Structures are given as structure tokens and as C-alpha cells.
Amino acid sequence: MSIILWIVLPLAGLTLGWIIRWLYARFQLTATEQFAERIKHDAIKEAEAKKKEILLEAKEQVIRERNQQERETRERRAELQRYERRVVQKEEAIDKKTAQLERTEQVYVEKEKAFQQREDTLSKEEQRYRAELERISGLTSEEAKALIIQDLENEAKHDAQSLINKIEQEANVTAEKKARDILVTTIHRLATDVTGDVTVTTVTLPNDEMKGRIIGREGRNIRTLETLTGADIIIDDTPEAVVISCFDPVRREIAKIALEKLILDGRIHPARIEEIVIKVSKEISQKIFEEGEKVLFDMGIHNIKQEAIRALGRLYFRTSYGQNVLQHSKEVAIIAGMLAAEVGANRELAKRAALLHDIGKGNESDSDLNHAEIGMDMARKMGEDPRIINAIGSHHNDIEPTSIEAVIVQIADAISAARPGARKETLDNYMKRLENLENITSGFNGVDKAFAIQAGRELRIMVNNETLTDDQTRELAKEIAKKIETDLRYPGRIKITMIRETRITEYAR
Numbered sequence: 001m002s003i004i005l006w007i008v009l010p011l012a013g014l015t016l017g018w019i020i021r022w023l024y025a026r027f028q029l030t031a032t033e034q035f036a037e038r039i040k041h042d043a044i045k046e047a048e049a050k051k052k053e054i055l056l057e058a059k060e061q062v063i064r065e066r067n068q069q070e071r072e073t074r075e076r077r078a079e080l081q082r083y084e085r086r087v088v089q090k091e092e093a094i095d096k097k098t099a100q101l102e103r104t105e106q107v108y109v110e111k112e113k114a115f116q117q118r119e120d121t122l123s124k125e126e127q128r129y130r131a132e133l134e135r136i137s138g139l140t141s142e143e144a145k146a147l148i149i150q151d152l153e154n155e156a157k158h159d160a161q162s163l164i165n166k167i168e169q170e171a172n173v174t175a176e177k178k179a180r181d182i183l184v185t186t187i188h189r190l191a192t193d194v195t196g197d198v199t200v201t202t203v204t205l206p207n208d209e210m211k212g213r214i215i216g217r218e219g220r221n222i223r224t225l226e227t228l229t230g231a232d233i234i235i236d237d238t239p240e241a242v243v244i245s246c247f248d249p250v251r252r253e254i255a256k257i258a259l260e261k262l263i264l265d266g267r268i269h270p271a272r273i274e275e276i277v278i279k280v281s282k283e284i285s286q287k288i289f290e291e292g293e294k295v296l297f298d299m300g301i302h303n304i305k306q307e308a309i310r311a312l313g314r315l316y317f318r319t320s321y322g323q324n325v326l327q328h329s330k331e332v333a334i335i336a337g338m339l340a341a342e343v344g345a346n347r348e349l350a351k352r353a354a355l356l357h358d359i360g361k362g363n364e365s366d367s368d369l370n371h372a373e374i375g376m377d378m379a380r381k382m383g384e385d386p387r388i389i390n391a392i393g394s395h396h397n398d399i400e401p402t403s404i405e406a407v408i409v410q411i412a413d414a415i416s417a418a419r420p421g422a423r424k425e426t427l428d429n430y431m432k433r434l435e436n437l438e439n440i441t442s443g444f445n446g447v448d449k450a451f452a453i454q455a456g457r458e459l460r461i462m463v464n465n466e467t468l469t470d471d472q473t474r475e476l477a478k479e480i481a482k483k484i485e486t487d488l489r490y491p492g493r494i495k496i497t498m499i500r501e502t503r504i505t506e507y508a509r
Helices: 002-137 141-189 209-215 217-229 249-265 270-299 306-317 325-343 347-355 371-381 386-394 404-418 427-439 470-487
Strands: 202-204 232-234 241-245 447-453 458-463 495-499
Touching: 141 470, 202 249, 209 217, 209 249, 217 232, 217 249, 217 270, 241 249, 249 270, 249 306, 270 306, 270 325, 270 347, 306 325, 306 371, 325 347, 325 404, 347 386, 347 404, 371 386, 386 404, 427 447, 458 470, 470 495
Parallel strands: 458 495
Antiparallel strands: 202 241, 232 241, 447 458
16 A cells, blocks of 8 residues: 555656646746737837828828929929010010011112112213223223333332332441341350361271281171171271271261270170170260260250250261361350340240251151251150241251241351361362352353352352343342252352443543
């Protein structure tokens, strides 16, 4: 019995515990469901309140937008009514103007008819008067017109020539004295030393055995040197000397210096020649840039692009009639600055244009244009002032100068080139220039003889006094001057003197 009791009692305890737990879980579930129901009910009420609030705001927004739309519609309607009133007013004004124009047109048509009738009447009267005048004078209208035109033409030519003579006389009286004063002052102040710089093309050798070393085995050394420098190395029978020939002065200078270094070094073979030529080329390139910068610094000119600096530096190795072109450009710039200061022109612009006037000679590329045209293109690409471009192109009268600074550059260039000792030329070229100058007058009627004097700076022409009058002689001088400017190239200017004289010879026996 006790054993059964010990078995039943635990089972009863477990059963009772399970029942209690089930009842507690049931109670908890009921409470949770009630809480969830309350939350759901509150959420529904809150959602309905939010819904009413949103609907109310939406209605208010719709009312505001509707009011705004109605207001804009009223404004547009009022504006359209104003436009309609303006259009109506303009149409009424146009109708009034159209009616007025129609009335005016009718008046003009009537006047035109009256004028046409009057013109016909006057034309008939004019024909009658002309016929009467032809009958009285014995000349036709064309003959009378030609006679009047001829008289007027002769009178106009005479008056024009008289006026030209008067202006030239007044200009000569005032301009020559002023020009003389300016030139004397400029030359007095000029202190630039320019010497005749002749490009050296001969290299002295220590002995004749060096010629064979320069030529090398089967001529490989001389071929390498000529290929790298672009110059011709001439080895002839001249003792202890080698001649370098090349049209490019920079390449000729590179070849000269490289050959001198090879002779001093003693090691002459293709590899060493290539090394020396590359080194000398770099040195010459640096020297070109330094010379360009130096002349710009000396002249106080700034804002020049590097290609212009290099072109100026290349002028250091170029000569013209024995005159170093870079020193010539510097001298022209100094003279131009002095002349501009004397006459009140733009001094800095004149100096800049004068320094760049021969920059075309320093161009590295080959071109069939003359140096003035090349210089104009270079200056235009560098963005220079149009007056400077014109001064570069007109310093040899290839184009017309358009500013006083361009004329000053012409004058300064002529002064620098014509200065005694500045330039030299061969006798053959000198004689040929004088012959061309004398022969250019052979095609003009009335010229007896022509003589080029003062080294070709003056041309004296003897004319036939029976063929030409004084006025015609003056016109002939101008035509010859234009012919010389067109056909010949010359430094400075040429003075033309016309001589027309009457000689009477009589013998007393």
C-alpha cells in the first residue's frame, strides 16, 4: 500500500502542476490578445484621425490652387483685353496712314505727269537751241565739247603743275633744313662701332700632312664631316689651308669650329667627328640664343618670343656686303630711335621695328620669298604691332609705308648702309649696277644722255630742249623714278637730276 501511495502521489503532483501551468498560459494568452486588440483599436482610431486630417489639408490645397488659377485666369484675360485694345488702335492708325499714303501717291502721280510734260517741252526747246547754236558757230556739239574739254584739260594740267612746283619748293625750303639738322644730330650721337665682318671660310692647318688625316682612309673622314655639317670641305693645292664652302653661315661656322677642334685634338675618325660636330652644334645653338638676348638687352626691348630671339641670333653669323647683319640691325635701331625722338614719333615702336627689319634673313627654313616678306610673315605670326609688320615689309619699298615709324626705319637703314666703310661690294657688281641705272632711261622719249655719278646715288639726265618743255621734264623725272623703284634694287635712295638747257653757238669772222 505504501508503495502504491508513493507512486500515485508523484503522478498526482505532476498532473496538478501541468493543469496549473496550462491555466496560467491560458490566462497569459487571453491578456495578450486583449492588449493586441486594444493596440489595434487605437491604431485604427489614429489612422482614421490622420485620414481626416490629410483629407482636410488636401481640400484646402485644392481650394488654394483653384483660387490661384482663377486669379491668374483673370489677369491673363485682362492682359489679353489690353492687347486687343492696342491691336485695334494700331489697325486704326495703319488704316489712317494707308489712306494718307494713297492720297499722297495720287498727288505724286499727278506731279510726275506734269514734270514729264514739262521735260518733253524743255527737251524740244533744247534741241531747237542746240541746232541754232550749231548753225551760228559752224561746229557740231561733239566738236564743241571736245574743244572745251581740251582747253579745260590743258588749263588743269598747267594749274596742277604750278601747284606741285609751289608745294615742292616750299617743302624743299623747310624740309631740307630740318632733315639736315636731324641727321647731323643723329650721326653726332651715334656711337656704335660697326666693323666690316667678313665670314672666315679658310682653316689654317699646322702642316700639309693634316690634309691626308682630314680626308681619311678612302675619304671616310671628309665624307662624315660634310654629311654632318652640310658644308663642302675643299682640299686643294693651297699649302696648309682648307676651304669651307656653304651658303648657310651657321652651318659653315659649325664646320669651321669642328674642324679646328679636330685638328687641335689630333684624333680624326668618324666617331670622333660625330661627337665633336654634335658638341659644336649645341655650342653654336646656345651662342645664337645668347647673341639674340644680348642685343635685346642692350636695346632695352622686351616681350620678344623665342623664335624671334633665335632669328636675331642667327644674324650674328650673317653678313651683307661685309657688314654684320646683327650689328647693322642694332645700329639701325639706335638711329631710328634717335630720329623718332627728334621728330616726335613713337620711339620704342621705331626701335623695335628697326631691330626686326632684317629678321627675315635669320629664318631657318628655305623660302623663295625675299627677306622683307619672310620677316613680315614671322612678325605677323609672333603677334607684332601692324605698324611694325608694315615697317619690316616696306624698308626696301616692297610695299608702301603706312606710318611715320616705317619711313624712319627706311631712313635709318639707308644711313647705316650708306655710311662710309660700312659695306663693300665687288667691282663687277658695282659696274653692273651703274650700267643698269644708266640704261633704264633709254626707253624714254626726249632723253639724250644719262650719267650715274656718286657711286650710283645720283643719276643726271640730259634731255632735248626742243622735244620736251619744263613741265614735261618734271613729269619725265617722276616716271623715271618710278621705273627705277620698280625694276632695280639698291640701298638708300637715288637722286635724279634732269638737265634741260638751250645752247646757242655763233661765230664772228
